[in-house]
Amino acid sequence: MAARGAVRAVRRRIAPAAVVSTPARQAIEALGERLKQIRIGAGLTGVGLAELAGWHSSKVSRFEYGRRTPTEDDLRIWCRCCDATDELPDLLAAVQSIETMYVEWRRSLKAGTRKRQRERVAMEAETRHFRMFETFYIPGLFQTPDYAASVMTSVVELHHLPDDVEQGIKARMERRHLLFTRGHRFHAVICEVALTAGVVPATVHVRQLDQLLGDVTLPNVRFGIIPTTATHHSLPLTGFWILDRRVVQIETLAASLALTQSHEITLYERAFDGLAASAVYGKAARDLISDARAGLG
Template sequence: MSTPARQAREALGARLRDIRKDAELTGRVLAARNGWHYSLVSKIEHGAINISEQHVRGWCRACGAEEEINDLVATVRSIDTMFVEWRRQLRSGTRRRQSVSVRFEAETTLFRVFEPLMIPGLLQTPDYAEAMLAMTVDFHRLPDDVEAGVQARMERQQILYRGDRRFHMVISQSALTLGIVSADVVRGQLDRLLTLSSLPRMHLGIIPTRAEHKFFPLHGFWILDDREVLFETISAEIKLTQPQEVATYARAFERLAASAIYGRQARRLITGAMEELASDPD
């Protein structure tokens, strides 16, 4: 199975091959201009090896395509960091992972977040966070430091009240009542959402179940400024920093946000979900 990193190398190789062909250079000529072994060009173009920023710069200069350097260098930087296995990242427990989040969130002024099935971590109550982290610990067979992880996640939430950061968060209506946590925990979480939705720098949107969806991805994602995109799979966290990739996710977020409702309409959905849970015999 091709990994995301291998796919990214192959896509980079295809772009570099197009640049070489546009410059009407053979692989041997390109290699000779850079003092490389001739076989290196083929390996790069087929995504068989990792390459350095120096390879990209030499390639583009030899082809007279200096305007491509910045974008391609960003791609190279993202490949090695884009795919991080959860077990490796969480090996020392959930608290450390929360501390990592604090560092990259501190550098961000605009958060754009889409979550189809759960409440984003920055908005979670302690009980909701405990349930989600306990599920992660159990599934991945990690060191059980859920209590410390919850505390760290709550500390992360101070970012909602400090500085001039802005938060645009979009969730699906199904996330309000999905049974990934108990009904009592959900009730408390919905009450928390009502409070947070009134924060001056919080723009909270909810996509109604029967809304006309202009776009719907297969996973949630976070866009941090225009710098990077983060999303999780079952086994890994993936980080994208290549400008074209970030722009694609920004365009997807715009379409998702256009399907959402805000303000009083969104709060009515939340209170409706609370009433539904209150009438549930559970």
């Protein structure tokens, strides 16, 4: 019943194609294409499927072209008529993920940064294996309060949000406690440029690198740095986090994406493995941090 309610909620919110955000629009269209391939694989025309389902023929085309989002019952009927009930779990998961996969920052952060950080605390507390990649800045769990304040202030100013940076920092520091809690493993990969990128003042960066030199030696932390001159085995296009094998989190300038389908997670796992293969670890990584620290004065 809960799944049915979630699907109905998605249908109410995203049925009008004109108001759907681009990533969600793409997900709806991908779902429609998947339904189409299932129908074709069953040797059915659109009209033939509609007759078997007891629908008007236009209903099939609306689903396949992403003009309408199917309900749980619609998906069950589709799979039954196409003798493809094994496809049903993934189809249900695809529909339910559309609602949560794209959250605009202006909605997520309208009450300030603290709520967002508190939500991350709850999600990360349940995570046992963290894999994180960042290009231009230090991952949140490893940030000092001053570094986090600089980053959050930039976000607040960009999106004209309520200024609750102080409360947001406290919540972020709660997240950092996981580094010292048994039962959690962390594998982080960053590009070397993140060690010196001017996203925060130089004095803040110096203290951040001092702390990072200690963090990378923690027994549950594997910290890799991709040297600027390294051969890249995977393109470092944007940062992302993989929490266990449950979700991939991606933060863009406008929104946060949460990808939950197994093929999406597998794709990002391959990308992470490629990035990790380009990185150096242990003493070589600490040397890069020390060199960057020395260069900042």
